Amino acid sequence: MIMATLTKALKPILGRQLGNAAKVFGAAVSNQRGKPTYTGQIIPPPAKYGGRHTVALIPGDGIGPELLSHVRELFRFSCVPVDFEVVNVNSSLTSEDDIKNAIMAIRRNGVALKGNIETNHIMPPNHKSRNNLLRTSLDLYANVMHCQSLPGVQTRHKNIDIIIIRENTEGEYSSLEHESVSGVVECLKIITRTNSLRIADYAFKLAREKGRRRVTAVHKANIMKLGDGLFLQCCKEVASGYPDIEFDSMIVDNTTMQLVSKPQQFDVMVMPNLYGNVVSNVCAGLVGGPGLVPGANYGRDYAVFETATRNTGKSIANRNIANPTAMLLASCLMLDHLKLYDYATMIRGAILTTMNKTRLHTVDIGGQGTTSEVVQSIMRNIESGGPLTTEI
Amino acid sequence: MSIAAARPALFLSSTRLLQPWPGLKCTVYKLKSPAVFCQREKSSYTPPPAKYGGRHTVTLIPGDGIGPELLNHVRELFRFCCVPVDFEVVSVNSAASSEDDINNAVTAIKRNGVALKGNIETNHNLPPSYKSRNNLLRTSLDLYANVMHCQSLPGVPSHHKDIDVIIIRENTEGEYSSLEHENVSGVVESLKIITRVNSLRIAEYAFNLAREKGRRKVTAVHKANIMKLGDGLFLQCCKEVAAGYPDITFDDMIVDNSTMQLVSKPQQFDLMVMPNLYGNVVSNVCAGLVGGPGLVPGVNYGKDYAVFESATRNTGKSIANKNIANPTATLLAGCVMLDHLKLHAYARMIRKAVLKTLSETQLQTADLGGQCTTSEMVHSIMQEIQRGGPRTSGQI
Numbered sequence: 001m002i003m004a005t006l007t008k009a010l011k012p013i014l015g016r017q018l019g020n021a022a023k024v025f026g027a028a029v030s031n032q033r034g035k036p037t038y039t040g041q042i043i044p045p046p047a048k049y050g051g052r053h054t055v056a057l058i059p060g061d062g063i064g065p066e067l068l069s070h071v072r073e074l075f076r077f078s079c080v081p082v083d084f085e086v087v088n089v090n091s092s093l094t095s096e097d098d099i100k101n102a103i104m105a106i107r108r109n110g111v112a113l114k115g116n117i118e119t120n121h122i123m124p125p126n127h128k129s130r131n132n133l134l135r136t137s138l139d140l141y142a143n144v145m146h147c148q149s150l151p152g153v154q155t156r157h158k159n160i161d162i163i164i165i166r167e168n169t170e171g172e173y174s175s176l177e178h179e180s181v182s183g184v185v186e187c188l189k190i191i192t193r194t195n196s197l198r199i200a201d202y203a204f205k206l207a208r209e210k211g212r213r214r215v216t217a218v219h220k221a222n223i224m225k226l227g228d229g230l231f232l233q234c235c236k237e238v239a240s241g242y243p244d245i246e247f248d249s250m251i252v253d254n255t256t257m258q259l260v261s262k263p264q265q266f267d268v269m270v271m272p273n274l275y276g277n278v279v280s281n282v283c284a285g286l287v288g289g290p291g292l293v294p295g296a297n298y299g300r301d302y303a304v305f306e307t308a309t310r311n312t313g314k315s316i317a318n319r320n321i322a323n324p325t326a327m328l329l330a331s332c333l334m335l336d337h338l339k340l341y342d343y344a345t346m347i348r349g350a351i352l353t354t355m356n357k358t359r360l361h362t363v364d365i366g367g368q369g370t371t372s373e374v375v376q377s378i379m380r381n382i383e384s385g386g387p388l389t390t391e392i
Numbered sequence: 393m394s395i396a397a398a399r400p401a402l403f404l405s406s407t408r409l410l411q412p413w414p415g416l417k418c419t420v421y422k423l424k425s426p427a428v429f430c431q432r433e434k435s436s437y438t439p440p441p442a443k444y445g446g447r448h449t450v451t452l453i454p455g456d457g458i459g460p461e462l463l464n465h466v467r468e469l470f471r472f473c474c475v476p477v478d479f480e481v482v483s484v485n486s487a488a489s490s491e492d493d494i495n496n497a498v499t500a501i502k503r504n505g506v507a508l509k510g511n512i513e514t515n516h517n518l519p520p521s522y523k524s525r526n527n528l529l530r531t532s533l534d535l536y537a538n539v540m541h542c543q544s545l546p547g548v549p550s551h552h553k554d555i556d557v558i559i560i561r562e563n564t565e566g567e568y569s570s571l572e573h574e575n576v577s578g579v580v581e582s583l584k585i586i587t588r589v590n591s592l593r594i595a596e597y598a599f600n601l602a603r604e605k606g607r608r609k610v611t612a613v614h615k616a617n618i619m620k621l622g623d624g625l626f627l628q629c630c631k632e633v634a635a636g637y638p639d640i641t642f643d644d645m646i647v648d649n650s651t652m653q654l655v656s657k658p659q660q661f662d663l664m665v666m667p668n669l670y671g672n673v674v675s676n677v678c679a680g681l682v683g684g685p686g687l688v689p690g691v692n693y694g695k696d697y698a699v700f701e702s703a704t705r706n707t708g709k710s711i712a713n714k715n716i717a718n719p720t721a722t723l724l725a726g727c728v729m730l731d732h733l734k735l736h737a738y739a740r741m742i743r744k745a746v747l748k749t750l751s752e753t754q755l756q757t758a759d760l761g762g763q764c765t766t767s768e769m770v771h772s773i774m775q776e777i778q779r780g781g782p783r784t785s786g787q788i
Contacts, residue, residue, distance in 0.1 A: 187586070190582075226572035253704065282655055
């Protein structure tokens with residue numbers, strides 16, 4: 001606690017040089033949040049007074065606000081000891097103050113739940129994507145998406161169980177572009193050794209933790225020899241330190257083709273940013289759509305939870321037809337992260353019962369239910385599980 | 393164009409006279425008169441003139457993996473059907489680090505105008521100075537448009553039905569510029585180049601093709617919310633060109649959403665145009681949707697040249713020389729080539745036989761879940777053609 005207050009006291013004085021200063025003053029003066037355990041997992045922020053956690057909530061645009069209010073409603077109903085600090089980000093403003101406030105709130109709380117913030121194409125190029133700014137400022141380097149076939153949802157492919165780990169900060173999303181010659185635009189795709197090693201390490205650690213047998217690296221090293229070649233090489237180096245886990249690699253075009261015909265062959269996949277975007281959307285489509293899969297962005301010190309495919313859903317906003325499953329499952333992931341496992345299991349169980357047994361589906365997966373009906377059904381399932389609040 | 397059409401004999405003879413001095417060809421033409429210019433330089437592509445006896449010469453690049461055996465089947469089939477095409481075989485050794493082989497192939501294609509090729513392997517273990525041979529070929533010949541027509545074939549097992557998508561992919565720039573450098577150790581910058589000229593060109597091509605084929609909608613696939621300048625320029629060029637084609641609906645979609653929609657509802661797409669890397673991914677997704685890499689042919693068009701191959705450009709090393717590869721993609725690519733050379737009757741004949749054979753499930757190869765070998769399938773295609781009756785005298 002003393003170290004935490006000391007760091008906080010030094011922050012305004014040293015500002016950006018804090019990193020160097022911390023190294024100088026000694027490894028002792030480090031934020032408790034940065035300390036990895038022996039498995040490399042980050043320690044959740046300490047519970048505040050009364051055992052209640054505070055989590056930053058960024059409503060975003062489109063269906064974000066309505067789904068997140070359902071999450072809050074559900075948490076209040078289940079007496080989950082989490083308080084939400086709501087930070088609004090106005091995507092139409094050109095000033096970056098809003099997103100900076102959000103980032104500060106997340107630094108303060110350590111955990112966030114967010115909806116997608118819209119990026120308007122019409123804005124000038126110096127208006128950076130707010131979501132991207134958030135991810136890079138907080139250095140949320142790993143995006144993890146666990147794609148599973150749900151038994152109650154009708155899909156063409158069955159028994160899919162893939163974990164996709166996507167590098168979240170560099171690659172094609174570096175936002176570095178310039179037009180040196182008029183009519184010729186150069187976009188820079190940055191691949192660095194440190195980040196590639198970091199994400200590969202994360203992938204193998206996660207695979208080991210979850211008992212997975214195989215990690216597949218997805219790349220395009222036959223064309224981008226230096227860039228993706230470096231990424232592939234880093235993955236191979238890390239793989240040699242995990243002899244119990246099989247490692248193979250596949251080119252991105254072949255991967256997408258295999259995913260569409262035989263997705264059951266994949267176990268854990270690790271890849272740079274853009275391929276991760278495409279592959280995770282393909283997998284989301286295979287298990288039933290963007291309304292079903294939650295995603296998590298992990299950094300060394302922070303974690304932000306959202307839907308995996310990051311859709312704004314402008315066309316279905318405020319019509320009570322959006323699928324709340326992805327956002328609710330994301331909130332369960334958040335509860336797991338905060339070590340509130342019982343609440344997480346309870347809510348997840350209720351969601352899956354509604355999805356698989358009651359089969360109350362929203363329009364996107366072929367049903368007739370509205371968002372509020374689905375949430376009501378989940379709450380009924382929780383209630384029917386018996387009075388849990390006294391037992392926890 | 394009309395002058396050339398009216399006096400083809402004169403052009404042919406003057407072409408042959410000047411052939412011994414290839415270096416002088418173009419300059420001489422320009423000095424002589426505007427009428428005497430190479431037939432190929434016209435804006436609408438006309439196939440190279442047939443050589444003596446009405447037979448075309450086409451460059452054949454066997455490539456690696458399943459390429460050589462499948463192209464042998466193509467030659468066998470063409471010989472059987474008496475197709476008036478001669479193949480000039482140019483081998484490219486992918487293991488050699490010198491670029492002479494691929495330069496020879498490029499020269500051969502410049503000479504003949506049309507080529508049929510298998511995929512040339514790019515070994516990852518070779519140093520970065522070794523460029524992908526396929527890529528070198530495409531950029532040297534400026535084959536700027538890759539067209540892939542993805543159709544659900546009856547009789548082929550797949551999860552989706554009634555897919556009919558044409559994918560037009562920019563083939564020369566984008567992420568495939570092979571421009572990378574490592575200024576700081578451990579930090580690699582890959583440059584993705586998007587130019588206004590090429591984006592306008594590919595968009596023009598897409599809309600022209602859409603109009604020609606009677607398509608109603610063109611969808612541009614991009615990631616302009618992140619790559620604002622790059623894909624933003626591409627999107628803007630597409631919009632400008634779309635303004636000149638009011639009869640065709642134009643919309644755009646971000647690449648991640650496109651792939652997700654393709655996997656759930658591919659029937660909504662009609663014609664799609666996109667930069668190089670997204671084209672690669674999207675065309676592979678579509679190939680997977682209609683049944684796999686063994687079924688779809690692909691074409692690379694340039695202003696003056698056309699190269700035909702399988703759409704997903706697989707080398708198929710693991711199934712090489714085992715007689716289990718699916719010949720459909722290569723055979724259909726051969727048919728598209730015959731259409732290009734305006735030998736439509738032959739193209740129709742072979743295509744009909746291939747599709748008929750494919751729809752019979754006991755004649756499908758292993759990749760589609762059948763038991764048939766490549767040679768059995770080609771043999772039954774030949775039988776099917778024979779059953780159609782004597783064509784050589786009749787309909788050509």
